[in-house]
Amino acid sequence: MDALSATHFLFSYFRKIPPLKFSEIIEELSHPEELLSAGDNVLKKYIRNPLLDEFLSFRKSYSIEEKLYSLKQKQINYVPKNSPQFPPQLSICPDCPIGLFVKGNVSLLTQNKLFIAIVGTRLPTPYGKMLTTSFIDDFPSDRTVVVSGMALGIDGLAHFEALKNKIPTIAVLACGVDRPYPSSHRSLYEKIITSGGAIVSEMPPGTELFPSSFLERNRIVAGLSSAVIVIEGSSRSGTLSTARWAAEYDRPVFAPPHPITSRGAPAPHQLLKQGANLITNSSDIFMYFNLPVKDNNVPESVFTSNQNILLESLKEHDRLSVDEILMATKISPSILFSTLSELELLGVIAKAPDGTYYQSTS
Numbered sequence: 205m206d207a208l209s210a211t212h213f214l215f216s217y218f219r220k221i222p223p224l225k226f227s228e229i230i231e232e233l234s235h236p237e238e239l240l241s242a243g244d245n246v247l248k249k250y251i252r253n254p255l256l257d258e259f260l261s262f263r264k265s266y267s268i269e270e271k272l273y274s275l276k277q278k279q280i281n282y283v284p285k286n287s288p289q290f291p292p293q294l295s296i297c298p299d300c301p302i303g304l305f306v307k308g309n310v311s312l313l314t315q316n317k318l319f320i321a322i323v324g325t326r327l328p329t330p331y332g333k334m335l336t337t338s339f340i341d342d343f344p345s346d347r348t349v350v351v352s353g354m355a356l357g358i359d360g361l362a363h364f365e366a367l368k369n370k371i372p373t374i375a376v377l378a379c380g381v382d383r384p385y386p387s388s389h390r391s392l393y394e395k396i397i398t399s400g401g402a403i404v405s406e407m408p409p410g411t412e413l414f415p416s417s418f419l420e421r422n423r424i425v426a427g428l429s430s431a432v433i434v435i436e437g438s439s440r441s442g443t444l445s446t447a448r449w450a451a452e453y454d455r456p457v458f459a460p461p462h463p464i465t466s467r468g469a470p471a472p473h474q475l476l477k478q479g480a481n482l483i484t485n486s487s488d489i490f491m492y493f494n495l496p497v498k499d500n501n502v503p504e505s506v507f508t509s510n511q512n513i514l515l516e517s518l519k520e521h522d523r524l525s526v527d528e529i530l531m532a533t534k535i536s537p538s539i540l541f542s543t544l545s546e547l548e549l550l551g552v553i554a555k556a557p558d559g560t561y562y563q564s565t566s
Contacts, residue, residue, distance in 0.1 A: 511512025
């Protein structure tokens with residue numbers, strides 16, 4: 205490890221200097237590696253007391269050899285910001301991490317692919333789950349990387365669906381990469397690594413969770429990505445912070461429409477009102493970047509073919525009975541009843557007291 209990388213390494217462990225301040229110090233010093241050994245007479249120009257005393261004490265007890273040995277034992281790589289292995293799209297963010305700790309496929313971070321972040325609530329609705337699955341099912345596996353935070357709900361589902369479709373995926377943690385979080389996602393954590401994906405964090409191994417860590421994690425999710433899709437969430441959802449970071453980093457934000465009474469609607473609808481891009485299928489993102497879509501065969505919407513047929517029939521009439529829907533759609537009775545139930549559950553259609561069905565507007 206060269207001197208400049210060793211400097212990044214030191215400050216990735218001494219977390220009291222934020223990335224933006226660290227960058228300012230590096231730019232001001234003629235020889236940034238002085239931070240490894242310079243005395244307080246030099247450092248006091250850049251780090252003020254009492255933080256300076258704390259840093260000097262930390263540096264005195266710090267051993268780069270011990271840290272590197274520990275990382276090797278845990279099969280963790282360290283990628284400093286100055287390394288060619290550092291994600292280029294993240295490096296241009298003004299407050300990007302000083303370095304990243306990585307378990308898994310380090311080369312994935314710099315692959316020339318579309319990095320798509322998919323985020324959402326920890327308590328997803330059936331509709332939100334369907335959207336997540338539908339979008340990822342149509343991502344081209346050779347040109348896409350799915351990024352998320354491995355949390356319960358939409359984040360975890362995004363990783364699962366990526367793995368199912370053999371799409372590389374990156375999980376950004378708010379704690380050390382040696383601590384699968386949540387613990388119920390340990391098998392997911394291991395599958396991401398063994399399938400050629402990566403687990404990343406700016407936090408040193410062993411770091412536990414703090415409330416502020418999730419906001420810091422969200423900025424990395426946004427910075428790593430070419431685009432961010434906010435599937436669903438409440439008006440106070442943490443996913444909105446990921447969208448705010450994405451906007452600050454000039455990354456496009458996409459949000460799907462929801463039934464307005466859905467508990468998952470507030471976050472995406474708020475973003476749409478603020479100018480986010482409407483997404484109804486995966487082609488919307490690829491068209492935004494002028495890229496070909498998967499197999500040149502794009503579905504018309506996030507709904508299944510039977511759901512689309514049924515919805516089209518309801519568009520032409522105020523209300524239809526089951527018999528009338530059967531006549532209009534030619535769908536078999538058994539499939540029709542399951543399709544009606546699916547759309548009712550999603551809040552897209554409703555059943556009137558007289559047994560007829562109509563498109564929901566609430």
